[in-house]
Amino acid sequence: MVAGTENMEAVPADKGGEILKPRTDKREYRRIVLKNSLEVLLISDPETDKCAASMNVSVGSFSDPEGLDGLAHFLEHMLFYASEKYPEEDSYSKYVTEHGGSRNAYTSRENTNYHFDINTDSFDEALDRFAQFFIKPLMSADATMREINAVDSEYQKNLLSDSRRLDQLKKHLSREDHPYHKFSTGNMETLHVWPEAKGIDTRNELFKFYDKHYSASIMHLVVYGKENLDKTQGLVEETFQEIRNTNKSIPIYPGQPCTPDHLQVLVKAVPIKQGHQLTVSWPVTPSIHHYEEAPCSYLGHLIGHEGEGSLFHALKTLEHMQDILGLLFRHIKHLQQSGVSQWIFDELSAICEAEFHYQAKRDPFSYAMAISRNMKIYPTKHWLVGSSLPSRFNPDFVQKVLNELSPSNVRIFWRSKKFEGQTDETEPWYNTAYSFENITEFTIQEWVQSAPDVKLHLPVPNVFIPTDFSLKDVKDKDIFPVLLRKTSFSRMWYKPDTKFFIPKAYVKIDFNCPLSKTSPDAVVLSRIFVWLLVDCLNEYAYYARAAGLNYGLSLSGNGFELYLVGFNHKLRILLEAIMQKIAKFEVKPDRFSVIKETITKTYQNIKFKQPYEQAMSYCSMVLQDRTWPWTEKLDALTHLEAEDLVNFVPMLLSRTFVECYISGNVEKNEAESMVKHIEDVLFNDPKPISRPIFPSQTMASRVVELGTRIKCFYHQEGSNPSDENSALVHYIQVHQDEFAMNIKLQLFRLIAKQATFHQLRTVEQLGYITSLNQSNHSGVYGVQFIIQSSVKGPGHIDSRVESLLKDLESKLYNLSDEEFKVR
Secondary structure, eight states: OOOSOTTOOOOOOOTTOSOOOOTTOOOEEEEEEOTTOOEEEEEEOTTOSEEEEEEEESOOGGGOOTTOTTHHHHHHHHHTSOBSSSOSTTHHHHHHHHTTOEEEEEEOSSOEEEEEEEEGGGHHHHHHHHHHTTTSBOOOHHHHHHHHHHHHHHHHHHTTOHHHHHHHHHHHTSOTTSGGGSOOSOOHIIIIIHHHHTTOOHHHHHHHHHHHHOOGGGEEEEEEESSOHHHHHHHHHHHHTTSOOOOOOOOOOOSOSOOGGGSSEEEEEOOSSSSEEEEEEOOOOOOGGGTTTOHHHHHHHHHTOOSTTSHHHHHTTOOOHHHHHHHHHHHHHHHHHHOOOHHHHHHHHHHHHHHHHTOOOOOHHHHHHHHHHHHHHSOGGGTTTTTOOOOOOOHHHHHHHHHTOSGGGOEEEEEEGGGTTOOOEEOTTTOOEEEEEEOOHHHHHHHHHHSOOOOOOOOOOOTTOOOOOOOOOOOOOOSSOEEEEEOSSEEEEEEEOSSSOOSEEEEEEEEEOGGGGSSHHHHHHHHHHHHHHHHHHHHHHHHHHHTTEEEEEEEETTEEEEEEEEESTTHHHHHHHHHHHHHTOOOOHHHHHHHHHHHHHHHHGGGGSOHHHHHHHHHHHHHBTTOOOHHHHHHHHHTOOHHHHHHHHHHHHHBOEEEEEEEESOOHHHHHHHHHHHHHHHTSSSSOSOBOOOGGGOOOOOBOOOOTTOOOOOOOOOSOTTOOOEEEEEEEEEEESOHHHHHHHHHHHHHHHHHHIIIIIIITOOOSEEEEEEEEETTEEEEEEEEEESSSOHHHHHHHHHHHHHHHHHHHHTOOHHHHHHO
16 A cells, blocks of 8 residues: 555655765765655665665664563564565575575664665565565564564573663663663563563554554665666665555654753662773763764764873773762863864864765675665765764854763763672663662762862874875786785785775784794783783874774784774874884883783683673684683783783794785885885894794694594583573584685585574574574684574584584485576
8 A cells, every 4th residue: 555646756856965975986876755755765886796775764662662662673573574475484584695695683762774785686586575574564473472582582692791781771760751761672571471461462562563653754765786776766666665654754752861860870880790880971962953063073082082181091090980080070171161172173074074085885784774874864965974074163052062061960870890789779671780879069079179180181183184185006906915025024915906996005914923822821911912002002093093094903813913904194104103112112010900900801701701602712712723711811810910021022022924914005115115114123123123933933823623523522611600591603614725615615604594593593492693604713614503592502402403404414415406506
């Protein structure tokens, strides 16, 4: 059924004008409105190898009926089971997966978003299958209870997530008559037990919710195709015009979720993991209608700055909550009195403009999803950019929002294990223990006055903001990286940008240090070294990150690695600064203690990870050479002091081989010059920091070879007694890296992935987390069946995987040539 004028044609554009897109974007865009009022953005990309679509429905958990918390989320789960046109259960997911695609959906407070991508030659049918869920979904009675179990399994999975627990605690401490207060996920009680006790049929309520809220008038669709816009428009009009339009308006939820009773409060909560966290928030004037003035981006830029003289830089040395909060409010007061600066806004605007116009091309899947969300909020012109491009300086409005960051309406949430046994309240959905107390402005003022006397100041002008966006005149059009330089110290691979043509570069430097993995002590000391490097670089390198030039330091398989990625204009400056820090590395005892404590908590918190994550980690540890259990690394860390690191780092760097990969908007001579500089810093000094490694130290990572038809078990008790989930990783080792075998393994996964999900999760309901992944351990390929369950143990799950493998074997043998070709 279609509402509207029968002869009304799709509208080619609105009064919003041309869609603003990046300067480097060659794709074509067109806005249309179908006769049922569905607003659509068409994207044509002749170069794409995947097509995608995303439908955003402007209704979410805020619209859950009273007594049916989680119904919007449950509908998101149920909608994709089947439709009248395609009644076979789960056939949409099967079709998408078997044609090289993926699909997903999510429910937020005011939106439900459905999205998929697929191979280009299968897009038309996939789009039709997708559209039918918004036209005539089935939502069968058989599937209802199974999917309630899936929702409950998702809830059980999240029970020990500290971020979820804090989010729900914030909701709990708000107005009970505001939709923000609701429990959005849903579980067995809210979707089955309690409704059944009241004589309510959840499936009937599902249809009522769908009929009430799912209208074309509040939907926004993005279709990302390979064909030209006219052809895609014809396909979309034919496919989606039957979505009914009830002329429903986008729901509006007036009023603030927090009353004065919920402001000016300090909430102390007990987390699952070790560590301390302060979250300070204020309700402020909504700025969505002022997105071009970007008040929150401006304030976030100043309050969240990490350079010298910043609040972050000062907080690194503080331990007490009162000092931290006192310094925060002192800094905010300083910003309020300093006023809003034009040059800071202009600098922020220049950074955002460069990032937007020279952004990397996103995959169709995530790109379509992001734009469909934007379509609800922004005028057509800004669908692609959203609020990411501050362009209108409005100091009065920024000052208004800044003044709202006051002690009178603050909400402070403090999470720490030290509150165990000291709380008197419990949040009902996640059982988070907490205490609640009001704090006065006088108390906060006392914190401000007693806070350390630290000189804070505004950021200085950012020297890393790029101004040269010119493209290099590359003579060689190499398709693959070439070995450009090789010495006893280093090897350099080079690949110029011959495809994207943006003024950015990527540099990766792998420091092969044989001593880094020789023992648990060596691994831990190497990790502290890397973390301290990042720590001491931060106040300088933060400016580079703010200007779109990112870097990272981390442990690698044979040492540690450095990457730099972003605008190439100032990249060499940052590289030289980092190499100087490596060469002149100093251990500061106070920072060593802080980093040691942080890493200690990181190791201690491994036992609180999801069981499937732990199982995957144990699988890798069993297979790979020179890997150590986290318990041994924690034990080693306990006994280490700053002096141990002082002695270790020179030894670590004493024998090094540097492997470099440089690509992007960089000429050959520039790339060679970078590597030559690295060699000069490390090797070419009268007293060099490093010397070449011995030939016998050039070793690749090794993996245990599993015998044919030999089944090995590694059993580990769950490390968290509060977690009722168990997990299984069923690993099958297949082959060493070889092109033809790699393709065959990918084909197997493509055929088996959806069958695994459908049988083990949908039919047998073993658990929300059910997947089949391809694994690669140092060039040794395999597959992993990963299942986490709160209803069955690993032994039962393993037997079901074995049964599935027999079914898959039979399916492969019986696969016809025609069926094989479509995959």
